[in-house]
Amino acid sequence: MAHLDYSLELQIKDQGLMAFWKQHRLPGSPEQVIRSPKARGYRTTSKRKGFLYGSTLYLLLGDKAALPKNRQYFTASPLEPKEHEIIYRFLQQKLSEPAFRLIAGHLNYLIIRGGYTEQAVIFNVDLLNGPLVRKLKLLSAHLQKLPIAVTAAFVYLDPSQSDYYLESKRPAETLNFKKLFGPDQLMATYHDCRYQFHPTSFSQINESMVETMLTRARELLAPAPDQSLLDLYCGYGLFSHYLAPDYRQVLAVDGEGPSIRAAEANSRLNQKRGGQAKPSLQNNLHSCDPANVTDHGATPQRSNNHGISGHRVPQVAASGTAMRTYAREPDRSPQDVVPCDRLPANGIRSRKEGQKGTDYLATAPKFLAHRITVGYLEKTLPPPVSNEVILLDPPRQGTLPGVIAALARRRPQKALHIFCGVDQIPPSLKEWQAGGYQVRRIAPLDMFPGSANLEIMILLEAKA
Structure with missing residues (x-):
């Protein structure tokens, strides 16, 4: 609609x-x-499913089956703030680079949360180890240089690769959530x-x-x-x-x-x-x-x-x-x-x-x-x-x-x-x-x- x-x-x-x-x-x-003050560009939580196809990462709302026909590497939405699109496009380009291919290969979802003035990024991945965390911290340093306010980033483990963007069924003995930078809480x-x-x-x-x-x-x-x-x-x-x-x-x-x-x-x-x-x-x-x-x-x-x-x-x-x-x-x-x-x-x-x-x-x-x-x-x-x-x-x-x-x-x-x-x-x-x-x-x-x-x-x- x-x-x-x-x-x-x-x-x-x-x-x-x-x-x-x-x-x-x-x-x-x-x-x-009752009407919403914002009819479009209102969603302060958004997500994209990550698909590594060849050497390119796709961040899409749709299904993986459309990948061979889809040459749009990122799916925009009029319901999300413009800042979300800027962050997603930036990360799509970075994660398609050889230096960050490790992250792209284990990415389930990219999630953006926060408000209209500040955003936090969550990397939902199916593996969490030392090399991956080091790459994520390097990528986070690039995120902080964007002209918009990305105030925090986190990594979230979901080895089940579930359809939910934040799945609860994870091995209890594993580290499942880690801050990369910024405050621990959203405000x-x-x-x-x-x-x-x-x-x-x-x-x-x-x-x-x-x-x-x-x-x-x-x-x-x-x-x-x-x-x-x-x-x-x-x-x-x-x-x-x-x-x-x-x-x-x-x-x-x-x-x-x-x-x-x-x-x-x-x-x-x-x-x-x-x-x-x-x-x-x-x-x-x-x-x-x-x-x-x-x-x-x-x-x-x-x-x-x-x-x-x-x-x-x-x-x-x-x-x-x-x-x-x-x-x-x-x-x-x-x-x-x-x-x-x-x-x-x-x-x-x-x-x-x-x-x-x-x-x-x-x-x-x-x-x-x-x-x-x-x-x-x-x-x-x-x-x-x-x-x-x-x-x-x-x-x-x-x-x-x-x-x-x-x-x-x-x-x-x-x-x-x-x-x-x-x-x-x-x-x-x-x-x-x-x-x-x-x-x-x-x-x-x-x-x-x-x-x-x-x-x-x-x-x-x-x-x-």
Whole structure:
């Protein structure tokens, strides 16, 4: 859809989503799709598959079968910033040189992550040894001389050469991630909240839309100071930290270790703004059961990861009323349990909204690392507190069986369920309805312009 005028694209998405809703006889009526501030050139995460054909490296979005006919060594995309194209073209030329042929022969993917002003490069390779690392460091020195800001580079081991650009199934005894230069963490600021996250952890690919998404979530939830928020699949704490000043307390859970560690670090990052803490949740928290936790080290993806793969799923764009299938970009991949680090001391952060100088102080959220299962929700997670509200943003594949029913049994006042595609909406809403909840609002966001994908927020409340 990237070739369409953006206004026409939004009309098609509105019509396609409405057709999907009617086709599946879903409750409620979707609101108009919220447009993205950037319609093109917005993707802050991109990737290219590397193919060494003869003495030339191809960096393509397409399939290897097209190589003999394809004389374009690099496939550009209008959805990515111009800086990404500059980096890819530079690396394609360098990696085709004899001096860097060793890297080209073991390259699975080139990945670019970061923001609109700074980029980090990740080399996904199927072998990691001394000679290869030395070549990568030499290549990194060239990267740092580019006229655009490449602030970090990393090498990531994926011997399985999987379709996912950051695969999690690697030998545990091997070194699987190494910094070549630059900071260890990527950084972002939304509204006045500062965030850091691991280069392989999930982050939204449309940076221009994140503040709109946060604002809409807050509007839908309409927080009250006597409410408590349970944030599931929280990642590095994007929603938790933004919403914390509006709630009495926030408890957040994710099954991916680096993201949880980043979420805790983000509490300290925002704590420096000062203020007075609210009553602590510490006495109500249950520590993770070591028997339920497996240490995978620097796990590459959070359970809510927008990975990039070749899988295809039903999407919302329609031609007439017929549903179409599009390549799903980005994708999400669920993760297993990872270590539960020691909870940080209470942190305080502030947020300014409305008129300049208006401060909102709150205790930092409390973060727990655990796979979100029925057993965990019912046996390990602290019991529901009064006036609980739930926010859940699960992977594209949806929650595990029984999770929604278990959440409904907690009897939250309301739940905001965020979907990164439409395929899981019908079965999920059926579970919520069976648990005694009804749809109040449906807010679609165009997080992925130029594709048939939508991010859809659905607000549910307990039936009277």
